[in-house]
Amino acid sequence: MPATGELEPATGKPEHLPPAAAKPQRTAKTVQQTTRAGVIWTFTIVAIIVAILLVIFMIQNQVQTTVTFLGFQGELALGIAMLIAAIGGAAVVAIAGAVRIIQLRSRASAADKRLNH
Template sequence: MARPFEETPGAGPNVPAGSDNPTSRPGAHDVPPEVARGKGIRHTRTGATWTGLVIGTLVLVLLLVFILQNLDGVVLELFAWEFTVPLGVTLLFAAIAGAVIVALVGSIRILQIRRAATRQRKLIS
């Protein structure tokens, strides 16, 4: 009868037989600990930037497709002016305006937190 937990030399007690234990693999002591634990290369800023660029490019392609599929004219009225603009462009402008408002509110909040942190540092020192 097979036992679910068997001791593997160098693995310690209560390690499932056949588990992916880094110390039970041949030559595991020759590799850095983070690789032996299966973590591989650490997260880098360059990798995050690359991921952001790829995701941003995909979003821009989707926006372009959306705008090209929604070219029907829409009449916009702002005070005394009247504009005829494609629907996709109108929605893009609305999304940009929303993003700018969120960025402004976030910037104001960041400034508040920085001022509070500066005051706190001055009180401590």
């Protein structure tokens, strides 16, 4: 008889494990799947919280300031001016990200064509 943990010569299975109890059964409660709707719902809640914080920021920063851009000059609330600057920065990042994604997709497509031909 083999020692504990050794394999039985006939079956190749560990001798000390009962066949049915070797693997725990997973139930629907133990496995949680992430759905696309769940992810969208989570990001929507985060976006609403960020929007609320931005509105609070703009309300608290109503001091009028002079803004100059490309020779144009005007009076604007400080909170609004900073929000416009942040949106401009986000747009630059989004454009750079989109260009990079397009570049990576075209490289992947070219590599796929090389492999399939």
